[in-house]
Amino acid sequence: MKTDLTHHLNRWLRLAMSFACLLLSSITFAQTPDKSVIDGIMQEEATNSQIQPLAHELFDGVGPRLVGTPQMVKAADWAIAKYKSWDITAHKENWGVWRGWERGISHIDMISPRVKSLEGTQLAWSPGMGKKTVTAQTIIIPDLEDSVAFEKWLPSVKGKLVMISMCQPTGRPDDNWQQFALKESFDKMKAERTAMTTAWAKRIKKTGYTLRTLPVALENAGAVGVISNYWSAGFGVDKIFSAYTKKVPTVDIALEDYGILYRLTESGVPPTISIHTESKELGAMPAFNTIAEIRGTEKPDEYVMLSAHFDSWDGGTGATDNGTGTLTMMEALRLLKKFYPHPxxxxxxxxxxxxxxxxxxxxxxxxxxxxxxxNLQALFNQDNGTGRIISLSGSGYADAKDFLPRWLAAVPDTIKNRIKTTFPGLPGGGGSDYASFDAVGAPGFSLGSLNWAYFNYTWHTNRDTYDKLIFDDVKNNAVLAAIMAYMASEDPAKTKNIKADGLKWPEPVKAMRRGGLNK
Incomplete structure (x- = not known):
């Protein structure tokens, strides 16, 4: 009898202890944040934000950050010095080499049938011309039957500047049309633009070349330069971001001026253009990441990451692609160092x-x-624009629905209530850097933002500059990134990174560690 009583007593004690553990677990996973940390982050960003001065120093001072250029090195040195001033450790971490190139001046002028200075610039990695100036008439890629006909036409480019982009039907953004045009006029323009874009893509395809190989073929046939229109257009399929010619310049001319040249050429009065560009080939230059760190105390070998790509194209200054992401993460780490110095x-x-x-x-x-x-707890990556963050996906991880909402709960309502969460979501497919982590099963998440006409105005264009930033939104993003990193760091549990069923996950892709050296 005594044995039975002891058995039942021990059984009830075990049940009580289990219930207590469950209760403690539920309390623990409620994960109440330290109010002083949250309030400190919010107050500091409201009254002493460094986003605006950082933006001025990076975009106006350092400028664009094309990989392989001295400006990329200068930008990294600037960031490391800035982190050091905040008592944060940072360093460059080399991972390969890249074709070194340095942009010089670009002068592009129409000298007949009238004189006009044109808005344009050489594309990245355009070959240097030294002190030489090219003066020649323009010619447009014709709409021929097939590649055989194109090869017969090709010798006619000798001594000419070849225009390889379509002429846009309008230089007004769509929101102008929506506000002022008759619906039938807007619909007509869109249909015309779609038809022109499709026709131009077919025209290029019938040459037998791509936009990557066509400039080389033109150069080999004796063209003295290649002219495109993408930097400030943002419409269409003819997207050429960098030069593929080896000896003659490749320049991009703004939509308005490109249209003038195209229409004059098409009407049988080809203008004469003067082009002078200078650049330097620098050989193999180090390719690197810039890494900043606040060392953990209790679990230093587990990691929370904030990330954004530092490099940019160099037509503008890379403000929205991806300077805003860069500054968001720099400011977030500054806030964390000040109010959460021992994570x-x-x-x-x-x-x-x-x-x-x-x-x-x-x-x-x-x-x-x-x-x-x-040992990655989570990575939060931000790319694509200057707007406030409005979406957060579980990136295909089945357990993300458990920890992401818990961390997001600590974020002030004015920020989190604008964010739509999606679970399980889809793993990153290569659109930005979090995909590199998802491809190996490490929890990478994209902080998706409003685009502010990013894809048809600033993305990879010469318009991607300081004046396009929406500072209130970037400040909110820095607060969000800081609090999410704080909560992820403090979470008692390690994320399990269980992949949701039925999703296609990307395969890891090897980094290209010797880029552009054979161009």
């Missing part, structure tokens, strides 16, 4: 190099740091 887990910021050429910096980091990948 539970190590907090890293990854400023990736060579995202624009294929996520190479983040892919290299994943390859080079298996210990971080294995």
């Amino acid at each position: 539970k887990r190590t907090i890293l910021v990854g400023h990736w190099g060579s995202e624009e050429e294929g996520l190479n910096g983040s892919r290299a980091f994943v390859e080079d740091h298996p210990e971080i990948v294995k």
Whole structure:
């Protein structure tokens, strides 16, 4: 009888202890944040934000950050010095080499049938002309039957400047048309633009070349330069971001001026253009990421990461692509250092190099740091524009629905109530650097923002400059990134990274570690 009583007593004690553990677990996973940390972050950003001065220094002072250029090195040195001033450790981490190139001046003028200075610039990696100036008439890629006909036409480009982009039917943005045009006029313009875009794509395809190989063929046939229109157009399929010629210049001319040249050429009065560009080939230059760190205390070998790509195209100054993401993460780490200086887990910021050429910096980091990948609590990446963050997906992880809402709960209502969450969501497919982590099963999440006409105005264009920033939105994004990193660091549990069923996950892609050297 005594034995039975002892047995039942022990059984009830075990049940009570289990219930207590469950209760403690539920309390723990409510994860109440330290109010002083949250309030400090909010107050500091409201009264002493560094976003605007950082933007001026990086975009107006350092400028564009094309991989392989001295400006990319200067930008990294600037960021490291800025982190040091905040008592944060940062360093450059080399992962390969890239074709070194430095932009010089670009002068493009129409000298007949009238004189006009044109808005344009040489494309990235355009070959240098030294002190030479090219003066020649323009010619348009014709609409021929097939590649055989094109090869017969090709010798006619000798001594000419060849225009390889379509002429846009309008220089007004669509919101102008929506506000002022008759519906039938707007619909007519859109239909015309779609038809022209489709026809031009077919025209290029019938040459037997792509926009990557066509400039080389033109150069080999004796063309003295290639003229495109993309930097400030943003419409259509004829997107050429960098030069593929080896000896003659490739320049991009703004939509308005390109239209003048195209219409004059098409009407049988080809203008004469004077082009003078200077650039330097620098050989193999180091390719690197810039990494900042606040070392963890209790779990230093587990990691929370904030990230954004540091490199940009160089027609503008890379303000929205991806300077805003860069500044968001720099400011977030500054806030964390001030109000959460001893995190539970190590907090890293990854400023990736060579995202624009294929996520190479983040892919290299994943390859080079298996210990971080294995012990990654979460990575939050921000790209694509200056707007406030409005979406957060579970990136295909089944357990993301458990921890992301818990972390987001600590964010002030004025920010989190604008964010739509999607679970399980889809894993990153290569659109930005978080995909490099998802491809190896490490939890990478994209902080999706309003685009502010990003894709048809600032993306990869000469218009991507300081004046396009929406500072209130970027400040909110820095607060969000800081609080999410804080909550992820403090979470008692390690994320499990269980993949949701039925989703297609991307395969890892090797980083290209010797880029552009054979161009």
